[in-house]
Amino acid sequence: MKAGKGSLELEKEVLNEGLCTSCGACVEICPYIKVVKDRVAVIEPCGLAEGKCYDFCPRTPTDIAALDRRIFGQERPDSSLGSYISIEMAQARDNKIRSRAQYGGVVSALMTYAMDLGEIGAAVLTRPFDGGLMPTSVVAEESSQVLGCATSNYIASATLAGMNKVIKQRRDAIGVVGLPCQILALRKMQVSEHENGAMGVKLVIGLFCTWALSYKEFYRFLRGRLDLSLIKRLDIPPPPANILVVDTETGTMEFPLEDMRGFIKPTCGICFDMTSEFADISVGMVEGMDDWNTLMIRTPEAERLIEKARQDGIIETRPLDEARLTHLREASLQKKRRAIDDLVKRTGDERNLLYLLLSEEERRKFL
């Protein structure tokens, strides 16, 4: 896929429209586009008619069916969850990992394991609360660094900017953990005709995501209410709690989730993907079970790794019950429908879904 557009169009169609996910795919590939916190900007027009930046962006036109075929070799068998081999519940066997991690610790356990096995030489991760509210992209060169990146962020950071830096320098296999928008961009890089190092990414773990908060708004909200340098962990417990829990060195604070709604990045409203449909492995929470993760295995390579991890006692799995699976499917479909509604609202044209290139037939499946 080659878009034939460049930074000018990226700025016009994505950045100026508030659609940037701040995934970082367009950053660190040229000197013109920079990211600070979750703000991405074209500092100066590069003057080129065509650019990788536009090509890689998860909010520039993306043919979902074509990408399904390129990544999974097939049309999506499940319109709401994409391609997958299996869906289970899983948790890390190591208590230390589980106690540090948000839920079952599966992501940390698998990344650590893949590095220990030598399947990957480094992992691009996101470290929360690195001296402030904003998470930062980090490259773990040793498995012991992985656990430092456990727990959820709720603020999208430019993880792929960190990845772009690494893939310029490294020739070995690397792993990436990211949000659905980041995984989509990463896959667009891998199938792009523009030369880039993303083919070196051999293990892609995607996280479930419903939305992310805009740093600036969230920062301004919390700034007056607590000492940001003391934050240890953020959590949004499953419904019906409807709260955001902030754990700090000095105690726990709760804020009504309603207060956060205004801080959600506008681009999350047009996001089509809750479960990181283009990852090798997708991981999320399990409703009502704090110590467990939902684990979706999407590719045969991932399946082999997980099977080995299971045998080596790294993770433990259980079947996911039908009710939860149905609920997951429903939630995912709900996100897709909302995204399509929002996109139609933006364009005022039933057929124009901006970045989302879907055939009528595909679209009907979601509605």
Add this chain to the structure above:
Amino acid sequence: MSILAIDQPGRSVLMMGNEAIARGALEAGVDFSTAYPGTPSSEIIESLARVAEHFGFYAEWSTNEMVALEAAAAASLSGLRAIVAMKQNGVNVCSDFLLTVNLTGTKGGLVFVVGDDPSAISSSNEQDSRNFARFADLPLLEPATFQEAKDMTRWAFELSERVGLPCMIRSVTRLSHSRGNVKLAEIPQRSRSARFEGSYIAGVFVPIKHAELHQKLEQAREEFEGSEFNWYVGREGARFVIVTSGSGWLYSREAVAALGLDGEVGILKIGTTWPLPESFIVDHLRQATELLIVEEVDPFLEQNIKILLAEQAKTLGPIEVYGARSGHLPAFGDINQDKVARALADIRGLEYRARDEQYAQRASELALTLPPRMPTFCPGCPHRASLWAIKAALKLDGRDGFVAGDIGCYSLGVGPAGFWQLKTLHCMGAGIGLANGFGKLGQFAFDQPVVAVCGDSTFFHAAIPGLINARFNNSNVLMVVLDNGGTAMTGFQPHPGSGTDALGRPAPVVEIEEICKAIGVEVRVRDPFEVDRAIEDLYDMLQDGGVKVMVFRRKCFLIESREKAKPKVFVDPEKCIGDECGCARFCSRVFNCPGIIWDQDAEKAKIDEVVCTGCGVCATLCPQGAIVVEEG
């Protein structure tokens, strides 16, 4: 040893105009010299500072022109001879003191030298500082030659002591910065000692003092009547007379010669232009029916002559006056022999052709073959990276923020060198002053962030009150101090933050960040060559509002590179993939350091080893990591 110290009376020495002024001060036995650097005046105190220790007098770079004049006046009030030098804008800065010290008067000779910059070759404005002499009722001298620059300065000390007023000398760029022969006189042994006696109080009996001031000025006028700096050449009793001062004298002589008018036209050259030597002038105009006034910038001489002609109308009869008011010469920009000759030819109905007819056409054709060269920062200049970081932070911020500029090398940021970032540019300290106001427009739905830039020397000179005001009135301003360690634009003179004094001796360091802390504002100090960090910090500082100061500290690379071995910087041709990169030649086209060129044959970037200073910032910006820095 400096040529200033040559102790051979009678010897002719090639000197810059500013050196001649400094030598004049030496020959007057100057005790105390001060200045704030500013083109075209800087070399006066620079030259004096070089010989200050040898001759045992005092020299300082002051934090601004106001302090410079006040310090010099203190020496004068204590009976010493003092000189203060500044560029035209400096007179504006010190005018408040100037318009009170005229009332109190002075004691030891106090010579006030202003270097005007016609055409604003190195200035943010064009002004004719002679108006200040009339404004403040102070005697004014205008040297026309290098010899006069020296001799007038020496004499100005004596005049100042006789009339008890500061004496002003007006030079211009073409005199200050060109060179000519100067015949030396003796440098006297100094034996003055300082003692303050009496009182010098401007605020009481002001009308009486003002009347006394006019009497003193009248005394100066009487001295001017017989001054050796005023003369007449050409035909006695000429009907057409050029009246000129300063640089106009030599241009007028050349123009008259070029047109073969020596036998007809007289030239009345006035060196003492305020107050005018009225009798001397009237005596030389008795037969005149037409005058051409030749001077640089304002019609200062022209207006004063016209007043004189009106007053003497009965004696002199009607005289036609040509000059700026008649449109024969400009009242702006510098003048030259050609402009004077054209004016003269026009008035006299003569043919004048300085060049052959096709000259202009051939010149413009030739100009097309020259590569375009925009003014730019030196290779290795930290301002390039600083302004890139500011641009990036404002772009990332996304609220259409802008930069209020100030005076220094970084003023080039109005153009492509600084990525067109500076949107206002006025005078020293105006950046933070304006930003103060912009930062208080919130109640009028103004939401653009404002960055004020200023240099380190400008910070000390004029920016501190603005910063305090911003704090006091709770404005929203991000001030960026571009600290390159000295007063770079005028030749890297030291300032309070530099750690050396005018004589190169160690001096206490006044820390910019400590001042900011004392004012109570958040301050960060960063290296602009750590570009990404600089951008992130600026961005963060823009988010919270309030008054914040970022000090971008990195030494001017012209100085740095003299002090240490230059690292070797080169492009790894394996890593630079040229137009395949997608960087669109960022280093040579956008960042545009003169040390980086585009190799047309290889189609890759290349470091020009001769120009490159080895700063290495380009290596941090190249997306391919293709630029290699090898420490020497």
